[in-house]
Amino acid sequence: GGPIELVIYSALGQKIKTLVDDVLPPGHYSIKWDGRDARGVNVASGVYLAQLRTLADQHVRKLILMR
Numbered sequence: 001g002g003p004i005e006l007v008i009y010s011a012l013g014q015k016i017k018t019l020v021d022d023v024l025p026p027g028h029y030s031i032k033w034d035g036r037d038a039r040g041v042n043v044a045s046g047v048y049l050a051q052l053r054t055l056a057d058q059h060v061r062k063l064i065l066m067r
Helices: none
Strands: 002-010 015-024 044-051 060-063
Touching: none
Parallel strands: none
Antiparallel strands: 002 015, 002 044, 044 060
């Protein structure tokens, strides 16, 4: 458990939306991204990056959004 941040970035590194920025207890979680940016506007189809950060680790995964 601890602080968790999950952020979606464009392939160019622009921050699109923060999905999680909270302190969470240990466990398994499922988060869905609806393909919208922080303003609620649908983003274009393409490649995006999901970055998960904790105190101990950081992971980045490639996402492909197809509309």
